[in-house]
Amino acid sequence: MYTQAMSVGPQDAPSSKIKSAEEAQREAAFEARIAAGDFIEPKDWMPEHYRKTLVRQISQHAHSEIVGMLPEGNWVTRAPTLKRKAILLAKIQDEAGHGLYLYSAAETLGTSRDQMLDALHTGKAKYSSIFNYPTLNWADIGVIGWLVDGAAIMNQVPLCRCSYAPYARAMIRVCREESFHQRQGYESLLVMMREGTAAQKAMVQDAVNRWWWPALMMFGPEDKDSPNSEQSIRWGIKRVTNDQLRQKFVDATVPQAEILGITLPDPDLKWNAEREAHDFGKIDWSEFWRVVNGEGPLNRERLGARVKAWEDGAWVRDAALAHARKQATKEQAA
Amino acid sequence: MSQQSIQVGESPQVQYLLRLGDSCLVLAQRICEWSGHAPILEEDLALSNMALDLLGQARALLTHAARLDGQGHDEDQLAFLRDERQYLNPVLMELPRGDFAFTVLRNFAVSTWLLLLWRRLEGSSDAELAAIAGKAVKEAAYHQQHAADWVLRLGDGTEESSARMRAALGTLWPYCNELFDSDAVDAAAAAQGLGPDWASLKDEWRAQFCEVLADAGLDCPKDSAYQSQGRRGIHSEHLGHMLATMQYLQRAYPGGVW
Numbered sequence: 278m279y280t281q282a283m284s285v286g287p288q289d290a291p292s293s294k295i296k297s298a299e300e301a302q303r304e305a306a307f308e309a310r311i312a313a314g315d316f317i318e319p320k321d322w323m324p325e326h327y328r329k330t331l332v333r334q335i336s337q338h339a340h341s342e343i344v345g346m347l348p349e350g351n352w353v354t355r356a357p358t359l360k361r362k363a364i365l366l367a368k369i370q371d372e373a374g375h376g377l378y379l380y381s382a383a384e385t386l387g388t389s390r391d392q393m394l395d396a397l398h399t400g401k402a403k404y405s406s407i408f409n410y411p412t413l414n415w416a417d418i419g420v421i422g423w424l425v426d427g428a429a430i431m432n433q434v435p436l437c438r439c440s441y442a443p444y445a446r447a448m449i450r451v452c453r454e455e456s457f458h459q460r461q462g463y464e465s466l467l468v469m470m471r472e473g474t475a476a477q478k479a480m481v482q483d484a485v486n487r488w489w490w491p492a493l494m495m496f497g498p499e500d501k502d503s504p505n506s507e508q509s510i511r512w513g514i515k516r517v518t519n520d521q522l523r524q525k526f527v528d529a530t531v532p533q534a535e536i537l538g539i540t541l542p543d544p545d546l547k548w549n550a551e552r553e554a555h556d557f558g559k560i561d562w563s564e565f566w567r568v569v570n571g572e573g574p575l576n577r578e579r580l581g582a583r584v585k586a587w588e589d590g591a592w593v594r595d596a597a598l599a600h601a602r603k604q605a606t607k608e609q610a611a
Numbered sequence: 612m613s614q615q616s617i618q619v620g621e622s623p624q625v626q627y628l629l630r631l632g633d634s635c636l637v638l639a640q641r642i643c644e645w646s647g648h649a650p651i652l653e654e655d656l657a658l659s660n661m662a663l664d665l666l667g668q669a670r671a672l673l674t675h676a677a678r679l680d681g682q683g684h685d686e687d688q689l690a691f692l693r694d695e696r697q698y699l700n701p702v703l704m705e706l707p708r709g710d711f712a713f714t715v716l717r718n719f720a721v722s723t724w725l726l727l728l729w730r731r732l733e734g735s736s737d738a739e740l741a742a743i744a745g746k747a748v749k750e751a752a753y754h755q756q757h758a759a760d761w762v763l764r765l766g767d768g769t770e771e772s773s774a775r776m777r778a779a780l781g782t783l784w785p786y787c788n789e790l791f792d793s794d795a796v797d798a799a800a801a802a803q804g805l806g807p808d809w810a811s812l813k814d815e816w817r818a819q820f821c822e823v824l825a826d827a828g829l830d831c832p833k834d835s836a837y838q839s840q841g842r843r844g845i846h847s848e849h850l851g852h853m854l855a856t857m858q859y860l861q862r863a864y865p866g867g868v869w
Contacts, residue, residue, distance in 0.1 A: 348649045357867065595772070600764040600768045
């Protein structure tokens, strides 16, 4: 799952140092390749700022997969049927796998998983703000599948054509699995809404009420407040703007809500025949920035849980290394 | 308002299947607790993978047990509406997840046991059970390999990891007796060709288990006199808490469809 706010978080300004003629030439050649729709591979020359932007974006994406395991993992021991438990477990397992693909993709840019994890654990790297919200009832799990994965897919499909090839290839694999989970999430809500009790329907509505706006925030700040988007779009890292994706998401989701028979918590949401799109209410950007900057409902708990897992597991990693060294020594001696 | 518990019949066949199905389900539930908290990402994946396999095995066995029981129940009613006195897994599977050393060692003990059991069950007179075993045997072999690798790494890793493995062994060992306890249910299963008397697996289990322990620099403990009784529905204090968590939605939303 994931993604949001690629342009949120610490930004590296493009280097302003004076370029040599050779550098300028290489940059021009790079820009020409991008303009021609070429994909960039790990061994190709790339501007330092392009490299850094991608490391930040891909590692944030990987971190989001990992932190995103926690809100769903919160319900795995309490899933209401064995089938739903199996589906949820498989989903969380896929997320760990997505994290692994993405860390590998980022490593092709010259960073390491240890460096990236260190940045996560020390709070330097961001992850998607959506995972700082709590899962408070079982329907939250279905709603995360439907809305959060749905938003992630909207964000990620254009990334399948990202100019950096290893990232694009990772996205193709991720999107395939993600779409499957999204349908399963939606289906679980449909079952509760169509065949369930009044209490279950109320549970679904409550979950939608709590996740709708955070899901819309996953697309990141409005275009006018997203200064780095332009560069990312020019470089083919990003293909569609935040606001365009958000609109597309709303338009796709409203009919799905109707089929479910739930309401979306936005009195200003209505079809605009002239625009052939839905108008919708104003996002609470102060909440968005609060969560992004560490003051959301569960920022401390989520990061704390990851840091704890890492620290508690240190002796296991040390043992695995020590054992591997002993084996290597034995093999050399033999 | 809450959902009433169900009772299952006394038939030895059903009891035999439930002992096995509950073992898979309860261990899967414990392994699930690692979700998002494992020492490395690869192990998070591996543990979810194994929990998922065990859950699949449990579902097949509970579905089959429900059919044999003939009261119109299904896998979910057996899982979510039996209280702890009706659960029939050995206590070993319900012990708290502990640290990674305990988790790995228990996975090794249980997968070694399950692998022996599934191999025998492939020849069960019950075609359905034989088919379940045919699928499960491949999964158990993978689980055993994975767990054995970690027993070696941790037993023969650092001083700390080796100490943790010894501590884990001390906790786990007395509960292994129950895997090889013999009673009327086993005798009936063996007589009907349904499956082996669990006691008949003991020597082979012990040989495989202790061989890996020895490679990991750990001594195989002496037999413990302790005898847990989970297979007769007499559990540790841990199972009640596990079931309270696991069953709460089914209990709290009677008539719910999920």
